Amino acid sequence: xxxxxxxVALEHASRLLNHGPTVLVTSAHAGERNIMAAAxxxxxxxxxxxxxxxxxxHTHTRALVAASGAFGICIPGAAAAGLTYAVGSESGRxxxxxxxxAIATRPGxxxxxxxxxxxxxxxxxxxxxxxxxxxxxxxxxFAEVVAAAADERVFAQGRWSIRExxxxxxxxxxxxxxxxxxxxxxxxxxxxxx
Amino acid sequence: xxxxxxxVALEHASRLLNHGPTVLVTSAHAGERNIMAAAxxxxxxxxxxxxxxxxxxHTHTRALVAASGAFGICIPGAAAAGLTYAVGSESGRxxxxxxxxAIATRPGxxxxxxxxxxxxxxxxxxxxxxxxxxxxxxxxxFAEVVAAAADERVFAQGRWSIRExxxxxxxxxxxxxxxxxxxxxxxxxxxxxx
Numbered sequence: 173x174x175x176x177x178x179x180v181a182l183e184h185a186s187r188l189l190n191h192g193p194t195v196l197v198t199s200a201h202a203g204e205r206n207i208m209a210a211a212x213x214x215x216x217x218x219x220x221x222x223x224x225x226x227x228x229x230h231t232h233t234r235a236l237v238a239a240s241g242a243f244g245i246c247i248p249g250a251a252a253a254g255l256t257y258a259v260g261s262e263s264g265r266x267x268x269x270x271x272x273x274a275i276a277t278r279p280g281x282x283x284x285x286x287x288x289x290x291x292x293x294x295x296x297x298x299x300x301x302x303x304x305x306x307x308x309x310x311x312x313x314f315a316e317v318v319a320a321a322a323d324e325r326v327f328a329q330g331r332w333s334i335r336e337x338x339x340x341x342x343x344x345x346x347x348x349x350x351x352x353x354x355x356x357x358x359x360x361x362x363x364x365x366x
Numbered sequence: 367x368x369x370x371x372x373x374v375a376l377e378h379a380s381r382l383l384n385h386g387p388t389v390l391v392t393s394a395h396a397g398e399r400n401i402m403a404a405a406x407x408x409x410x411x412x413x414x415x416x417x418x419x420x421x422x423x424h425t426h427t428r429a430l431v432a433a434s435g436a437f438g439i440c441i442p443g444a445a446a447a448g449l450t451y452a453v454g455s456e457s458g459r460x461x462x463x464x465x466x467x468a469i470a471t472r473p474g475x476x477x478x479x480x481x482x483x484x485x486x487x488x489x490x491x492x493x494x495x496x497x498x499x500x501x502x503x504x505x506x507x508f509a510e511v512v513a514a515a516a517d518e519r520v521f522a523q524g525r526w527s528i529r530e531x532x533x534x535x536x537x538x539x540x541x542x543x544x545x546x547x548x549x550x551x552x553x554x555x556x557x558x559x560x
Binding site for chain 2: 187190191192193194211212213214215216217222224226250253254256257303305306310311312314331332334342343344345346347348349350351352353354355356357358359360361362
């Protein structure tokens with residue numbers, strides 16, 4: 173448990189993915205657990221908070237998600253770039269990647285999904301919405317967010333606060349081949365800056 | 367036409383959206399045209415290049431996309447943050463936003479969709495894949511990319527090249543309320559840096 177994490181109101185949960193960060197997908201079923209990296213996810217609704225994420229049907233994660241009907245989305249900070257690339261390059265079928273990389277987890281408050289706080293900005297606990305056609309044709313899994321939390325140093329009162337003093341918690345955006353752009357500088361184009 | 371734009375091979379087109387940029391969606395049908403901002407999009411396949419994007423069923427863009435079966439995704443650079451926020455805050459139902467903001471377009475090479483190059487890093491010309499259920503239940507439109515191009519100063523040989531000297535072409539990632547994080551600093555976590 174990371175003492176900086178605070179619950180995020182469900183109506184603000186989709187904002188955690190609004191700017192397109194690369195994420196870690198966590199899952200568990202019947203004594204097995206896994207973690208993978210995923211660059212392809214997006215919100216699809218604010219209220220109720222729903223998201224879509226691409227999880228290849230040949231991955232071990234996809235099997236665990238199908239069996240459990242649940243998964244976690246953990247958003248790594250810049251300091252976790254090496255870990256993000258590593259867990260995205262290995263298969264969890266014959267390996268417990270949590271143990272290999274000494275990744276601590278906490279159980280999700282609603283579904284018990286393993287969630288990561290150390291090195292991460294935020295997490296979303298998700299319940300799969302069965303959509304067999306989208307899952308089959310596009311590897312796209314829709315889900316409802318049932319709980320969320322974020323490190324208050326970078327996301328508070330429903331808003332990201334990206335500053336020079338929290339650079340380790342800036343989100344990662346995978347360009348390909350293990351190169352990540354970091355969401356750092358902020359442009360305030362809105363009238364209110366709100 | 368922007369002289370720095372070069373065609374992107376279709377097998378590399380999904381990389382343009384891989385890191386989660388906020389985009390502009392362009393559309394036209396029967397003498398009407400529109401442009402809106404969209405933060406919620408993602409690739410779903412590399413080959414063939416397919417993407418998913420959330421376009422609210424109440425928008426004018428959605429009506430034009432449904433009628434024409436096509437749309438453009440244009441990726442604005444940091445210098446276009448103000449324009450991106452503006453076109454995301456207005457409805458095009460009673461207004462030609464291209465004219466209002468003096469936005470030049472070129473026709474897409476395959477479908478003739480209006481595409482923007484000035485101020486943008488890249489564009490993807492997309493053919494809607496009819497998926498009535500996903501469109502209805504999640505406002506999620508799946509599409510195949512039929513052509514793509516990018517400004518060679520920031521994307522070449524299938525790869526993003528984010529450097530200090532091309533800051534105006536760094537992508538925007540909407541945090542909410544008109545605040546955009548800019549994908550600037552790059553972390554090379556891959557073994558090869560490839």
